[in-house]
Amino acid sequence: MEINSISNGIVIDHLQAGSGMKVLDYLNIDTELGSVALIMNVPSRKYDRKDIIKLENYENVDVNVLGLIDHNATVIYIQNGEIVKKLNLKLPQKVTNVLKCKNPRCITSMEAVPNVFHLADNVSGKYKCEYCDNIIKSWE
Amino acid sequence: MDLQGRHLIAPLDLTVEEMEGLFSLSQKIIARPEEYAELCKGKLLATLFYEPSTRTRLSFEAAMLRLGGQVIGFSEPQSSSVSKGESIADTIRTVAGYADIAVMRHPKEGSALVAARKSGIPMINAGDGGHFHPTQTLTDLLTIKLEKGGFDGITIGMCGDLKFGRTVHSLICALGRYRGVKFILVSPEELRAPEYIRDEMTDFEEVRDLSEALPKLDVLYMTRVQKERFFNEEDYIRLKDSYILNAAKLKKAKDDLMVLHPLPRVNEIAIDVDDDPRAFYFKQMKNGMYIRMALLAALLGKADLT
Numbered sequence: 001m002e003i004n005s006i007s008n009g010i011v012i013d014h015l016q017a018g019s020g021m022k023v024l025d026y027l028n029i030d031t032e033l034g035s036v037a038l039i040m041n042v043p044s045r046k047y048d049r050k051d052i053i054k055l056e057n058y059e060n061v062d063v064n065v066l067g068l069i070d071h072n073a074t075v076i077y078i079q080n081g082e083i084v085k086k087l088n089l090k091l092p093q094k095v096t097n098v099l100k101c102k103n104p105r106c107i108t109s110m111e112a113v114p115n116v117f118h119l120a121d122n123v124s125g126k127y128k129c130e131y132c133d134n135i136i137k138s139w140e
Numbered sequence: 141m142d143l144q145g146r147h148l149i150a151p152l153d154l155t156v157e158e159m160e161g162l163f164s165l166s167q168k169i170i171a172r173p174e175e176y177a178e179l180c181k182g183k184l185l186a187t188l189f190y191e192p193s194t195r196t197r198l199s200f201e202a203a204m205l206r207l208g209g210q211v212i213g214f215s216e217p218q219s220s221s222v223s224k225g226e227s228i229a230d231t232i233r234t235v236a237g238y239a240d241i242a243v244m245r246h247p248k249e250g251s252a253l254v255a256a257r258k259s260g261i262p263m264i265n266a267g268d269g270g271h272f273h274p275t276q277t278l279t280d281l282l283t284i285k286l287e288k289g290g291f292d293g294i295t296i297g298m299c300g301d302l303k304f305g306r307t308v309h310s311l312i313c314a315l316g317r318y319r320g321v322k323f324i325l326v327s328p329e330e331l332r333a334p335e336y337i338r339d340e341m342t343d344f345e346e347v348r349d350l351s352e353a354l355p356k357l358d359v360l361y362m363t364r365v366q367k368e369r370f371f372n373e374e375d376y377i378r379l380k381d382s383y384i385l386n387a388a389k390l391k392k393a394k395d396d397l398m399v400l401h402p403l404p405r406v407n408e409i410a411i412d413v414d415d416d417p418r419a420f421y422f423k424q425m426k427n428g429m430y431i432r433m434a435l436l437a438a439l440l441g442k443a444d445l446t
Contacts, residue, residue: 103249105247105248105249105269105270106248106249106250107228107246107248107249107250107251107253107254107268108250109248110248111227111228111229111248111251111254112227113254120336120339128336129250130250130253131249131250131251131253131254132249132250132269132271133249133271133334133336134249134334134336135334135335135336
């Protein structure tokens with residue numbers, strides 16, 4: 001399968017095969033700003049199979065959440081056909097409406113408030129619910 | 141130190157110095173209550189109790205009345221617009237339009253934080269589910285301080301329902317800031333302290349047997365198994381009598397042990413302990429009113445803490 005390269009925009013490479021749709025959903029891309037390609041299950045030297053997202057003519061996409069969903073992914077910024085930046089992903093300090101609190105007694109199960117989690121431990125990837133302090137381990 | 145306009149939602153919302161200031165003010169109130177009888181005259185406290193309460197609600201109401209203020213509120217959600225499905229955010233916006241300060245108890249964890257963010261008046265968390273209960277912690281700490289003089293180096297046993305026991309969670313967080321405090325957690329496996337609380341302690345051990353821990357303790361904090369937090373009645377019945385302290389067991393304890401309990405008790409402390417000089421839970425209950433007087437006065441800007 002042949003995929004054209006882009007001249008300006010962002011490429012999210014090395015996504016775990018099958019996760020592309022979910023990533024695209026969480027990135028909450030405004031599809032009217034440019035062209036968006038989701039390429040799924042392509043061969044990869046690094047991971048056997050991978051997904052790729054190409055965002056043509058996009059400059060500012062909040063990829064913070066990617067560190068949580070798939071920290072092995074690579075984010076590449078392209079301008080005039082040249083790679084200008086590669087981003088090393090890390091666990092975000094704060095995530096909003098990505099993780100959902102599993103504590104049935106948490107206020108988020110009742111009141112219309114955003115699900116907010118803060119990174120509690122960088123090594124183990126523990127996140128703490130802002131409201132009830134319930135701990136969940138990263139992307140479970 | 142000026143606490144005017146602040147909220148009290150979690151046990152670490154107050155610094156150690158601010159807590160000490162509240163203890164100091166409480167002691168002055170205990171010594172000369174008449175000097176504070178009109179301190180909050182013209183101020184209105186709203187008590188929003190979505191869950192049953194005897195001590196906390198009455199002690200807040202008594203505290204405000206003894207400061208010369210007045211009280212409005214509800215003690216069960218069925219008697220308010222909550223029963224019509226009103227959100228916490230809308231309720232607190234309304235209350236903030238009428239009162240000068242509000243106290244809220246709610247079964248959901250984190251509810252007090254949600255309320256505080258929508259409140260234009262100081263909010264006090266009087267218990268949010270099985271999460272935190274910071275004013276009970278102030279009560280507990282005042283009681284220990286009055287008897288022991290301080291907290292450094294004490295060994296405290298927390299016994300019973302450490303999973304849902306909000307008073308335990310708050311007390312551990314607050315005591316964790318003092319030097320050399322050792323925690324011995326006594327609970328069945330199913331009622332262990334949650335991970336976010338275990339992470340707060342540097343020196344602690346977990347045991348299953350109260351008798352094993354008892355001789356080592358300076359303070360024993362007994363708790364009730366929280367029936368209202370269980371989704372399964374069978375689990376509650378199986379665990380409810382895990383630990384019962386009685387006069388015979390107390391023979392193994394130190395002479396200067398303090399037995400505390402946030403109350404209400406069910407049967408985890410036998411009544412033959414009540415007359416033991418080491419039983420402090422009724423004094424503790426009374427101290428709750430004094431520390432709440434100090435807190436209300438401070439948050440309303442009527443008392444400067446030194």
